[in-house]
Amino acid sequence: MTDSAQIKPPEFxxxxxxxxxxxxxxxxxxxxxxxxxxxxxxxxxxxxRPLTREIVYxxxxxxxxxxxxxxxxxxxxxxxxxxxxxxxxxxxxxxVVAGMVEPGExxxxxxxxxxxxxxxxxxxxxxxxxxxxASPGGCDEKLHLYxxxxxxxxxxxxxxxDEENEDIKVHVLPAKGVFAQLYTGRWxxxxxxxxxxxxxxxxxxxxxxxxx
Numbered sequence: 001m002t003d004s005a006q007i008k009p010p011e012f013x014x015x016x017x018x019x020x021x022x023x024x025x026x027x028x029x030x031x032x033x034x035x036x037x038x039x040x041x042x043x044x045x046x047x048x049r050p051l052t053r054e055i056v057y058x059x060x061x062x063x064x065x066x067x068x069x070x071x072x073x074x075x076x077x078x079x080x081x082x083x084x085x086x087x088x089x090x091x092x093x094x095x096v097v098a099g100m101v102e103p104g105e106x107x108x109x110x111x112x113x114x115x116x117x118x119x120x121x122x123x124x125x126x127x128x129x130x131x132x133x134a135s136p137g138g139c140d141e142k143l144h145l146y147x148x149x150x151x152x153x154x155x156x157x158x159x160x161x162d163e164e165n166e167d168i169k170v171h172v173l174p175a176k177g178v179f180a181q182l183y184t185g186r187w188x189x190x191x192x193x194x195x196x197x198x199x200x201x202x203x204x205x206x207x208x209x210x211x212x
Contacts (some may be wrong), residue, residue: 014041020050031057058065062110063096065195066121066193067175068152069210074178074199075155076192078169087188094171097148100212103193107144115148118159119170124148134190145195149206175203
């Protein structure tokens, strides 16, 4: 049996969830809702007892890790994040360039818009990495991840839109040094960790492609 044959498709789908009641909790930058539902059970396919869950609805988002294969450097952005207030290192996080998908936009269009707004980078070759759900236990946010191949020789500085109260600092760092500190807690958000891990796996190939 091949490895792919061992991975079965999901046993249940959306039709195996029965929404009984919805209640709006909050509508603002995000939207929150209380949902009463039941779903099928693995043991015999019957319905579970009704249960209540709270969910935050969030637009799809995009994240881009900037990488210069010639210089073997990455660029990450640093900005204040309220969700990191309790972190020992403080609420300024090192992240990939990121932004939310607006109606009518594709993830790639968002990536290119945010690269200019947050890092001043217009000439970038995008490689799609994949997507993931940020916290499916209580949020529907999906992030699309890219690696952005570029020339970082002139990168760096302070960026962001005044109308969005953005204060973003771009850091250009040696890839080898970042990999050496990958699990120290400095990269404390999943988009940064996932893209950096992907780059670790594909770095040699990307550098060989550039040299070739």
